Amino acid sequence: MTARHPRTPAPLLVIGQRFLTQLLIGQRPRRTGSLWPSFHSRWPRWKWVSFLFILPRRRRSPRPQSGMKVRPVLSDPEKQRGRSAAVAIAALVIAAGIPLWWKTTETYRAWLPAARIGELEALQLELRVEVEVVFARGTLSPEQQKKVPASRMREQTYESCCKSKSLCLVEADHALHTLTETSCGSVVIYIIPEASALLPQDMRVYVGRSRTALLRSQVASVVGAGLPEVLAALDPQMEQVLQTMSFNHQDVTAALTDRLRPGLSTRDSLADSMRAFKSSPGYEITFSLLNPDPKHHQLHWDVEAALDAYIYPLLHKMAPVANFSVDSQILYYAVLGVNPRYDASASAYTLSADSLAHVINPVEARLGSNAASSNPVLNFLLYVPDSLHSPLIIRNDQKQEVASNAFHSPRWGGIMVYNVDGAYGNDTQFPVDIAIDMSRVMGVFLSQLRLMLGFQQTGAPPGFVLEAAGREGVAEWELDRLLWSRSVENVATASASITSLAQLLDQIANIVINDNIAQQVASAVTALQAAVAELEAGNLALALEHSREAISASERAFFDPSLLHLLYFPDDQKFAIYIPLFLPMCVPILLSLLKIFREVQQHRAEKRAKRD
Amino acid sequence: MANIIAVVCASYGLAQSVCDGEDLAERFFRSDHTNNWAVLVCTSRFWFNYRHVANTLSVYRSVKRLGIPDSHIVLMLADDMACNHRNPKPATVFSHKNMELNVYGDDVEVDYRGYEVTVENFLRVLTGRLPPSTPRSKRLLSDDHSNILIYLTGHGGNGFLKFQDSEEISNVELADAFEQMWQKRRYNELLFIIDTCQGASMYERFYSPNLMALASSQVGEDSLSHQPDLAIGVHLMDRYTFYLLEFLEDIHPASQANMNDLFKVCPKSQCVSTPGHRTDLFQRDPGSVLITDFFGSVRKVEITMETINLTVPGIPLERFGGEPHTETALAYVDQLPVAQIIHQKPKQKDWHPPDGFILGLWTLILLVFFRTYGIKHLKHIF
Numbered sequence: 002m003t004a005r006h007p008r009t010p011a012p013l014l015v016i017g018q019r020f021l022t023q024l025l026i027g028q029r030p031r032r033t034g035s036l037w038p039s040f041h042s043r044w045p046r047w048k049w050v051s052f053l054f055i056l057p058r059r060r061r062s063p064r065p066q067s068g069m070k071v072r073p074v075l076s077d078p079e080k081q082r083g084r085s086a087a088v089a090i091a092a093l094v095i096a097a098g099i100p101l102w103w104k105t106t107e108t109y110r111a112w113l114p115a116a117r118i119g120e121l122e123a124l125q126l127e128l129r130v131e132v133e134v135v136f137a138r139g140t141l142s143p144e145q146q147k148k149v150p151a152s153r154m155r156e157q158t159y160e161s162c163c164k165s166k167s168l169c170l171v172e173a174d175h176a177l178h179t180l181t182e183t184s185c186g187s188v189v190i191y192i193i194p195e196a197s198a199l200l201p202q203d204m205r206v207y208v209g210r211s212r213t214a215l216l217r218s219q220v221a222s223v224v225g226a227g228l229p230e231v232l233a234a235l236d237p238q239m240e241q242v243l244q245t246m247s248f249n250h251q252d253v254t255a256a257l258t259d260r261l262r263p264g265l266s267t268r269d270s271l272a273d274s275m276r277a278f279k280s281s282p283g284y285e286i287t288f289s290l291l292n293p294d295p296k297h298h299q300l301h302w303d304v305e306a307a308l309d310a311y312i313y314p315l316l317h318k319m320a321p322v323a324n325f326s327v328d329s330q331i332l333y334y335a336v337l338g339v340n341p342r343y344d345a346s347a348s349a350y351t352l353s354a355d356s357l358a359h360v361i362n363p364v365e366a367r368l369g370s371n372a373a374s375s376n377p378v379l380n381f382l383l384y385v386p387d388s389l390h391s392p393l394i395i396r397n398d399q400k401q402e403v404a405s406n407a408f409h410s411p412r413w414g415g416i417m418v419y420n421v422d423g424a425y426g427n428d429t430q431f432p433v434d435i436a437i438d439m440s441r442v443m444g445v446f447l448s449q450l451r452l453m454l455g456f457q458q459t460g461a462p463p464g465f466v467l468e469a470a471g472r473e474g475v476a477e478w479e480l481d482r483l484l485w486s487r488s489v490e491n492v493a494t495a496s497a498s499i500t501s502l503a504q505l506l507d508q509i510a511n512i513v514i515n516d517n518i519a520q521q522v523a524s525a526v527t528a529l530q531a532a533v534a535e536l537e538a539g540n541l542a543l544a545l546e547h548s549r550e551a552i553s554a555s556e557r558a559f560f561d562p563s564l565l566h567l568l569y570f571p572d573d574q575k576f577a578i579y580i581p582l583f584l585p586m587c588v589p590i591l592l593s594l595l596k597i598f599r600e601v602q603q604h605r606a607e608k609r610a611k612r613d
Numbered sequence: 614m615a616n617i618i619a620v621v622c623a624s625y626g627l628a629q630s631v632c633d634g635e636d637l638a639e640r641f642f643r644s645d646h647t648n649n650w651a652v653l654v655c656t657s658r659f660w661f662n663y664r665h666v667a668n669t670l671s672v673y674r675s676v677k678r679l680g681i682p683d684s685h686i687v688l689m690l691a692d693d694m695a696c697n698h699r700n701p702k703p704a705t706v707f708s709h710k711n712m713e714l715n716v717y718g719d720d721v722e723v724d725y726r727g728y729e730v731t732v733e734n735f736l737r738v739l740t741g742r743l744p745p746s747t748p749r750s751k752r753l754l755s756d757d758h759s760n761i762l763i764y765l766t767g768h769g770g771n772g773f774l775k776f777q778d779s780e781e782i783s784n785v786e787l788a789d790a791f792e793q794m795w796q797k798r799r800y801n802e803l804l805f806i807i808d809t810c811q812g813a814s815m816y817e818r819f820y821s822p823n824l825m826a827l828a829s830s831q832v833g834e835d836s837l838s839h840q841p842d843l844a845i846g847v848h849l850m851d852r853y854t855f856y857l858l859e860f861l862e863d864i865h866p867a868s869q870a871n872m873n874d875l876f877k878v879c880p881k882s883q884c885v886s887t888p889g890h891r892t893d894l895f896q897r898d899p900g901s902v903l904i905t906d907f908f909g910s911v912r913k914v915e916i917t918m919e920t921i922n923l924t925v926p927g928i929p930l931e932r933f934g935g936e937p938h939t940e941t942a943l944a945y946v947d948q949l950p951v952a953q954i955i956h957q958k959p960k961q962k963d964w965h966p967p968d969g970f971i972l973g974l975w976t977l978i979l980l981v982f983f984r985t986y987g988i989k990h991l992k993h994i995f
Contacts, residue, residue: 258757275647276915279756311923357914359866362680370684372748377756397916407917412647412758415917444923452917472923501796559797562744565736 084600087593094590108511111519117526118503121496124529126489129539130247131187132239134232137194171468174209183212186481186541188246190214190239205464206242210476214242241462246478248485252457256490276411277455280490282553283324283376284454286312287414288446289368290437291335294387298421299432302383304329307439311447315474319454321545322487326376330369337384338363341393347402350390352418354398357408360416379453380414381446383437391422407445415449417442447474455483484545491548492532498555499525505564518558525554644902646760646801649910650753651676651686654735656767656776658692658727663706663847664838666694668766668808668854670716671708675861676762677720679909687738687753689725691767691777701845708850708858710842724751732782739763739790741799757798762806762907766854769809771832772817788818795821802895804907808853810835813889825895825902827875829853830886837885852884866909872899 075083183189193200193215200207200217207215218238232239255274278284288308292300308327316325337360341350352360370378386393395403395418409415419442425433451470456479461467470476499522506512528551535544653676655669673688695706695717706717725734737743738753755761767774773781794800805826807815812828819826829851830836838848839855850858856879864870876890876899892899905911967975 275645275758275913354914354916358912359680361912361914362682362866362910365682365684370749372750375749375752375754377754395916403916403918405917405920407920408914409917410647410912410914412756413912417917440923444921445917447921447923448919449917469921471921474921498797501793505793505796560741560743562737562742565733565740565742 084597087590087597091590091594094587108513110506110512110514111516113503113506113514113519113522114526115503117530118499118522121526121529122500124492124496124533126492126533127537128248128253128485128489129537130243131184131539132243133183133187133189134235134239135189135191137191171209174207174211174213174215174468177213177215178209178211183477184540184542185484186247186539188212188214188243188478190216190242192235193217200466203464204466205238207466207468208242208246208461208476208478209468210470210473212246212478212481214246216242241465245462245465245467246482248482248489252482252486253489256486257493276452277457278377278379278412278453280487280494280552281323281377282549282556283326283374285371285374285376285378286325286327286450287368287370287378287380288327288329289380289382290329290331291364291382291384292331292333293336293385294389295333295432297388297431297433298385299434300331300385300421300437301434302331302437302442303439307443311440311443311472311474312450314472315447315450318473318475318480321542321549322483326371326374328371332367335364335367341386341390347394349392349394350386352393352395353400354396357395361410361413364416377412378414379450381449382414382416383442384416384418385421385435385437386418388422392420393418394420405445405448407449409449409452412453414453415446417445451475455486457482481541484541488532488536488541488545488548491545491552492529492536495525495529495548495551495555498552498559499529502555502559512564515561515563518561518564521554521558521561525551525558528554644760644802644897644906645758646906647758647913648755649681649685649760649762649907650755651681651762651764652689652738652753653686653762653764654689654730654766655691656730656765656774658777660694660697660699661847662692662767663694663845664850665766666690666692667706667708667716667850669764670706670721671714671850671854671858672764672806672861673721674716674718675858675864676908679861679864679905680866681908681910683722684750685910686722687725687751688721688723689730689735689738690723690727691730692727699846707842707845708855710840710849712842712844722750728777730777732776732780732786735776735782736786736790740793741797753799755799758801759799760907761800761803763803764806764808765815766808766851769807769811769815771811772814774807774809774815784815784818787815788820791819791824792821795823802897802902802906806857808836808851812836816891819891819894822894823896824891825872825899826891828889829879829884831889834886853879853886853888856883861904861908864904864908866905866911868903868905870904872902872904875904 177189177191189212191213195217200215205217209215216235216238218235258274288304290300290302290304292298308329312327316327319325337352339352339356339360341352343349344351364382365380368380368382395406395408397403405417406419407415407417419437421435421437424435451474456475468476470479502522506514528547532544532547532551535541535547651673653669653673655665657665669688669690673686676686677683694700695704702712704717705712705715708714708716725738738751741753743752753761765774767776769775772784775781791803794803800823802823803825805816805819805824807827808829809815810830811832811834813831816824816826816828830853837852839850839852841848860875860878872892876888879888881887895902
């Protein structure tokens, strides 16, 4: 039976009752086949209606009399049972329910080494360079030689019939290089006598291709000298050599630009930091040949052999720094976005320096890139102008011709214009087969690649001769320089990532920290501390390895897809979710507890009154 | 007199050339960005929100025209208006009535489309926390020298922006996302433009440096649409973006217009709402910031002065012409089975017993039949 308000009329019940009474009394004839009582009976309709109000109706609950509250009268043991039930339920809720709810709505947060991360914030880097100073014969006077303890005495006479000074130097450097083994990051300085004819007159220092330097200095004149005084006298010059060969203040501040206020770095270092790519686990290098005029020029470039000969040696040397992937392509009917102007005086088409900025964008839309990797891309474009616009030369802002006929854009790559109009006359049959001189092209691209990768073109200090790297692409001390700045940069970036990640995870209590993230963070912190220790000890290669490990682990932890905090729940939303769930349950419990408490108090008050 | 004029002209010429030399160096250091990115998001779907898609596409068009390549643009459109079946001119999205300007063009690359435009994906793009399988075109691969332009349009309210009619992004979340970008130095400078109702509330909570923000309306104001086109049947553009597009059409890659001009776009008389901007977090003076610093992609270029001399005879390279090329003639694999298409024979399908629905249907029919006419008719079957 459905519950109904006592006042609703119950026509079905009424009709049922009428039907039943008539059946029992048996007064009226009934039509067959109909289930309902006929309405064409002797009582008029209005009387049917009036029965609705006359008949008694069953009441479900006693009618409350005015002014009196209905309360079930309970005996004492029932009251006691009720009280203990309420207390038991409340105890269950508080003791078991609340901890269960707390535990099940907790987000999983794996443990992070917060203390070690805190230490990272105040990281102090100490860079140590191992320097070996070798005094050649004739630099030290005999008393000095006695006082200076000789750790190693090398008797090596170097006989030379020097035809040209520079060749002599190179040979000497090569010979000296074979004397000592230098580990990555260390420097060997050979002190040669003032009167030596090895270096030209105005040059004081020669820096070779490996990690050696020849320093010409007057040491014998230092009076009463032991080893410390001799070295102190050499100090300023040696420091200059070290600053050129290893790192100086500008390099380190440039590597730390992220963490420093802007304005601390000088203009040159800013330009260098803007030009070179930031440290990344891998780079993609693309060599493209742009042929806008295939009808006239059929170009052949043997890029694979050229890459093998010139570019891959450099990339192999850079293997400890990053992974490189190289590809090449040929684009047909690709034009530069700028119209070159014809210059009658040079009888050539010219591109001025300020129009070069607009060349790159239309071309870049045509260049593809590897869709699978997110590594930075370096593009090197070789543009062969079409026969109508040949030859094409680039002019700098002083309107002078540029020898290399090439330009580069920081953090993007380089473009070289290669003119082929000299290879054929006017009456040749088109298309002309042209082989591109890859050594010239690769010379330009190699120098641009060096700039992009971070080998700075800072000028040598006065009195220095820096040996050019030549075919090897990069000298060992240049590579060391890069490794120093890269290690410092990696350590700085990794520590910044870890500390900001820890801060982020602290601030947002709702983010789930999975086990793999905690593991990555822990390994990053370990690698960072190892890198710092190696830098202090002077082991550059190991330090770089650890710093690379640290940065890759920290990047993986920071950019993990699961760390997205779409979990900004404003407080009112939290209330809106929990109140409909918990309020109906908690209110009766609380009220019953309150009631029990009040009763106990009352009972105690009565007892006290009775006692008194 | 002529001498004086000649001398004056000569000195002027000299000064000009000196200024040119200095200008280039100054330009290199005026802004320290080396590349430009743009993230353009349209957050609303359904045909009557045509104007939001048109807004986004017009900014996309300007940004592409001024030089930013597709690889550096992340375009998110929540619905497809050009190929919507209610579009009377398919494959077009117009921004001006009388169909003057088709902003869809024929070279559009949409990176996130339809239901992929969600708050989660938007925040993932900004913070870089994308799953490793995401292709390069869907990522924002900016570095510490990138200037980023972020443009949002759709329906918004006080402190939130509605995505796809089902979720919203709040201004606090956006500010936190920008802060995370700053922590990882994912931008050098960021320009944030929003064209929604009460748009100014979205940039109230920013706290990271180097952010400049523009909005089409203040808190409490509605951003209104421009004009309907009677042939297409919907409003084509919002007012703020319409006048912004007009302003940008006058900008070319070498233009020297600066941000103060951009702040003056769409005054209250044209826009009805009051556009607002916020520059307190930006370090440079807005008057020295070029429009092309954000909307275009003017590359810094240096002449290569040094080359490495590699022509010392060393490893001999194979020159072309030395060996005869015997290339086998290459041919394409048969792409279409044309013979099969033209002379089609009906395929022999294997017979399967009836299942599921058909079985149930026949059972029902039989049951009803026997119920109505009595079970005794079964004897005719069995």
